[in-house]
Each structure stands twice: as C-alpha cells, then as structure tokens.
Amino acid sequence: MEYEAVIGLETHVQLKTKSKMWCGCPNAFGADPNTNVCPICLGMPGVLPVANAEALRLTVLTGYLLNCEIPRFAKFDRKNYFYPDSAKNYQVTQYDKPSTARGWVDFEFSGLGAGTGPDGLTRVRITRAHLEEDVGKNNHFDRHSGVDFNRGGVPLLEIVSEPDLRGPEHAYTYLKALTDILVRGGISDCDMEKGMVRCDVNVSVRPKGTEPLGAKIEIKNMNSFSGVRRALEYEIPRQIAAVQRGETLRQETRRWDDVAGITEPMRSKEDAHDYRYLPEPDLMPFCPTDEWLAEIRAGVPELPLPRKLRLVREFGLPAGDAQVLSDNLPLGQFFELAAAGFQQPKAIANWVINTLAAKLAESAGAVGDLKFAPAELRQLVELVDGGKISLKMAQEVFAEMFASGEKPGVIVEKRGLAQVSDTGAIEKLCEEAIAANPGAVADYRSGKVAALNSLKGQVMKLSKGKANPAVVGDLLAQKLAV
Numbered sequence: 133m134e135y136e137a138v139i140g141l142e143t144h145v146q147l148k149t150k151s152k153m154w155c156g157c158p159n160a161f162g163a164d165p166n167t168n169v170c171p172i173c174l175g176m177p178g179v180l181p182v183a184n185a186e187a188l189r190l191t192v193l194t195g196y197l198l199n200c201e202i203p204r205f206a207k208f209d210r211k212n213y214f215y216p217d218s219a220k221n222y223q224v225t226q227y228d229k230p231s232t233a234r235g236w237v238d239f240e241f242s243g244l245g246a247g248t249g250p251d252g253l254t255r256v257r258i259t260r261a262h263l264e265e266d267v268g269k270n271n272h273f274d275r276h277s278g279v280d281f282n283r284g285g286v287p288l289l290e291i292v293s294e295p296d297l298r299g300p301e302h303a304y305t306y307l308k309a310l311t312d313i314l315v316r317g318g319i320s321d322c323d324m325e326k327g328m329v330r331c332d333v334n335v336s337v338r339p340k341g342t343e344p345l346g347a348k349i350e351i352k353n354m355n356s357f358s359g360v361r362r363a364l365e366y367e368i369p370r371q372i373a374a375v376q377r378g379e380t381l382r383q384e385t386r387r388w389d390d391v392a393g394i395t396e397p398m399r400s401k402e403d404a405h406d407y408r409y410l411p412e413p414d415l416m417p418f419c420p421t422d423e424w425l426a427e428i429r430a431g432v433p434e435l436p437l438p439r440k441l442r443l444v445r446e447f448g449l450p451a452g453d454a455q456v457l458s459d460n461l462p463l464g465q466f467f468e469l470a471a472a473g474f475q476q477p478k479a480i481a482n483w484v485i486n487t488l489a490a491k492l493a494e495s496a497g498a499v500g501d502l503k504f505a506p507a508e509l510r511q512l513v514e515l516v517d518g519g520k521i522s523l524k525m526a527q528e529v530f531a532e533m534f535a536s537g538e539k540p541g542v543i544v545e546k547r548g549l550a551q552v553s554d555t556g557a558i559e560k561l562c563e564e565a566i567a568a569n570p571g572a573v574a575d576y577r578s579g580k581v582a583a584l585n586s587l588k589g590q591v592m593k594l595s596k597g598k599a600n601p602a603v604v605g606d607l608l609a610q611k612l613a614v
C-alpha cells in the first residue's frame with residue numbers, strides 16, 4: 133500500500149516594531165540579558181498593558197499579504213501555563229477571535245504536492261494569523277539556569293497553515309515563499325539565526341487516496357528551514373514504517389535533534405497542556421474601522437510573484453526576464469517606465485537587464501542615482517530601431533548617457549554618429565567598392581552569396597562605419613543583379 137504525508141506548519145514570526153507589544157521597551161536583538169525590560173513585560177502585579185498600534189497595523193497588513201479575511205471583531209486571551217519563560221504565568225494571545233483568518237499563499241513549486249493553485253502555481257491555505265507576545269528565553273549554564281526577558285513581550289505572529297503540504301521539499305518551499313512575502317512586506321526581517329522565525333510541524337501519514345487523517349504528531353526544535361526539511365525527511369518514513377509494521381501511532385509531540393538527525397518523543401497526548409484560555413480583561417477587543425483598513429490596504433506592496441506574472445502578461449516578456457525585473461524592484465520599475473506604451477518592450481528589457489544592470493554593478497551605483505530618465509533609454513532604442521544608429525554605436529551612446537546624463541539624440545548629433553541612410557551617398561560608395569573588388573564581384577555573380585558580405589564590409593569601411601548596413605546590403609544586391 134502507498135502512503136502519503138499530511139503536513140501543516142505553525143510559523144511564529146517576530147514583528148518588526150521599534151517597541152514591544154504592551155510596553156515601550158525596545159524590540160531589539162542582542163542586548164545584555166534583562167536590559168530591555170520594565171515592570172510591564174516582567175509581569176509585575178498591578179501593571180496594565182497598552183497595545184502597540186504598529187503591531188496591530190502589521191498584523192492586518194500580513195492578513196492582506198496572505199489573502200486573509202480581516203474580521204471587524206477580534207480579541208485577546210490569556211493562555212495559562214507555568215514555566216520560567218513567562219513571569220506572568222500566562223501568555224497573551226488570540227484564541228477564538230483572531231485578527232486574520234482564511235487566506236492562502238501561492239508559490240512556484242514542481243515537486244510532490246505541486247499545482248494546486250491557479251496559473252500553474254501551488255497553493256497552501258492559511259487557517260489564521262494571530263497576534264501574541266513572545267516569551268523570555270531560558271539559558272542553561274553548568275550549575276544553574278537563568279531567564280532573559282528581553283524577548284518577553286515582543287510582538288509575535290503565529291501563522292497557521294491548513295494541512296495542505298505533502299512532503300519535505302513542499303514544506304521547505306512554502307516556508308521560503310511565506311517568509312519572502314513577510315520580508316518584502318516589511319512585516320519582519322525573518323532572520324532565523326536571531327530567532328525571528330520559529331516553526332513547529334504537524335505531520336501524519338495515511339494510505340494514499342483516503343480522507344481520514346492519521347494520528348497528528350508535532351515536531352519542535354527546528355532552528356532552520358533546512359532543519360524543517362530534514363526533520364520531515366526523517367519523520368515521514370519513520371511513521372510509514374511503523375504503520376507498515378502494524379503499529380498504531382498515537383498523538384504526541386516529538387523533539388528534533390539536529391545533530392543526531394532524528395526525532396525523539398517529548399510528551400504524549402496524556403500529558404498535553406490544558407491551557408485554560410481566558411479572555412484578557414485588561415485589553416479592549418480589537419475592532420478595526422473601515423477607514424483604517426482601507427488605508428492599510430492601499431499600502432499593500434506588489435509582491436515579486438504576482439509582479440513577475442504581470443510583467444509576462446502585460447509586456448509579453450520571457451519568464452526569465454520577468455523574474456529578474458521582479459526580484460530587483462528598482463530595475464523593474466525603471467523598465468516599466470521606459471517600456472510603457474512602447475512596441476518592443478523586449479528590446480528595452482534587454483538593455484535594462486544586460487547593459488544597465490552591468491553598468492550599475494560595475495560602478496556600484498543605484499537606479500535612483502541614474503543621470504538619465506527611463507524615457508531616454510526608450511529614445512535610444514528608437515534610434516536603433518529607426519536605423520539611425522547601429523547597435524554598436526548605441527552601446528557608445530549608452531556609455532555616455534550613463535556618464536554624463538546627456539540625451540541620446542544630442543550625443544549622436546555631437547559625435548556625428550548618425551548612420552547614413554541617404555541612398556545617393558551610399559550608392560557612390562557601393563560603386564567604389566564594386567570597382568575596387570572585381571574578385572568578390574565575380575564570386576558573388578557565380579553564386580557565392582557570402583561574397584556580398586565582404587563587399588558590404590568594404591562599403592562600411594569607406595563610410596567609416598556610418599552607413600546603414602541594411603541600406604548598403606540592399607543597394608549592393610540591386611547593383612550586382614544588373
């Protein structure tokens with residue numbers, strides 16, 4: 133019998149705010165232990181929390197980025213537990229009324245579990261993204277332990293996926309896609325080494341093609357995205373082998389050992405926590421107004437993947453070009469301004485991706501510091517298109533535009549670069565070349581078509597490279613046909 137894995141992820145992400153969730157202490161990584169603390173985040177008796185408005189805004193913005201609904205009523209709850217990392221003996225979170233729910237993440241993926249979304253993309257549904265506070269960090273030394281509360285009270289989003297994932301690579305790619313969105317949206321820096329992203333995995337196995345879910349096993353303690361992938365690469369075959377041996381798997385929490393590369397039992401369902409969630413009495417429900425939501429919605433940035441799909445659709449660009457122009461936003465914006473309404477956006481894309489990007493890299497410059505405008509790059513492409521200058525000359529003109537910011541038409545004029553397309557003048561040069569090269573003429577007339585190129589080269593030389601090559605070719609062919 134064939135088995136399949138059913139995987140859901142709970143991803144905790146620290147929000148990028150200046151201060152903590154309920155107090156004015158800095159939200160900063162790397163300070164000495166217990167220096168970013170106050171009576172509020174230490175949970176002293178009698179203190180009252182005040183919600184961080186920026187954290188609420190980032191939560192709603194995350195909801196929009198993940199295509200979620202934003203309920204007009206959300207509230208906070210206390211999750212009660214006794215452990216040294218929480219001085220209050222509870223963590224403030226959102227239990228039954230979260231701030232965002234029912235969204236999705238679409239991403240490009242081609243392995244097991246692929247193709248569940250529109251446009252050939254892979255979709256993972258988001259159950260909810262709720263706001264809570266981070267807790268302190270326990271540090272264990274030789275003969276004692278200590279708690280650092282700097283992290284306690286840092287705003288934290290818990291993003292819960294539906295069990296839509298089917299394999300280690302699928303889960304890994306989803307995590308990358310999710311955190312890319314959050315970084316691009318300015319929600320979090322998602323630096324896993326600084327603990328800004330943490331991830332718990334729920335995984336079970338079932339016979340392929342069946343609906344009921346197997347016993348849910350939670351894995352904790354992965355400290356990198358590749359750790360999540362490795363934990364699943366170990367855990368899925370372990371569960372399948374156990375089921376095939378006739379064992380019944382029970383719901384449990386397992387711990388990933390990154391060094392040994394195995395998962396091991398941590399606790400079973402029998403000793404699972406009973407958190408006794410209670411409504412938080414010190415905080416008002418969170419009821420966003422339509423105006424405020426509209427304001428946040430208006431600031432939702434275009435994400436790289438939708439942007440890439442749009443560039444392909446609107447400009448007919450190859451996927452590779454669209455990828456470069458969506459990964460590098462300033463370059464992509466420059467391209468769009470230059471190519472708007474232009475017949476050959478691909479020609480502009482070539483200039484932007486090859487020539488402009490290379491020049492910028494060479495000079496360690498930024499698009500924002502360019503001395504010429506996007507419309508002037510379009511003018512340069514038009515000069516080539518109209519046969520005014522050759523592609524080779526255009527490179528020279530571009531180099532000067534880049535250095536001085538002078539307009540391409542002015543540079544061509546000043547340097548006398550314009551191609552000669554005047555047939556009278558070119559005709560004379562053609563006649564000169566024909567007279568001087570009787571051998572090539574005879575070759576061409578006897579059927580060696582390539583001999584025309586050698587004559588063409590002579591004419592170009594006589595014109596000092598300024599003759600329009602297409603016009604030269606036409607005239608030579610006409611003359612030799614007589």
Ligand SMILES: [Zn+2]
Nearest residue numbers: 155157170173
């Ligand atoms: Zn504080």
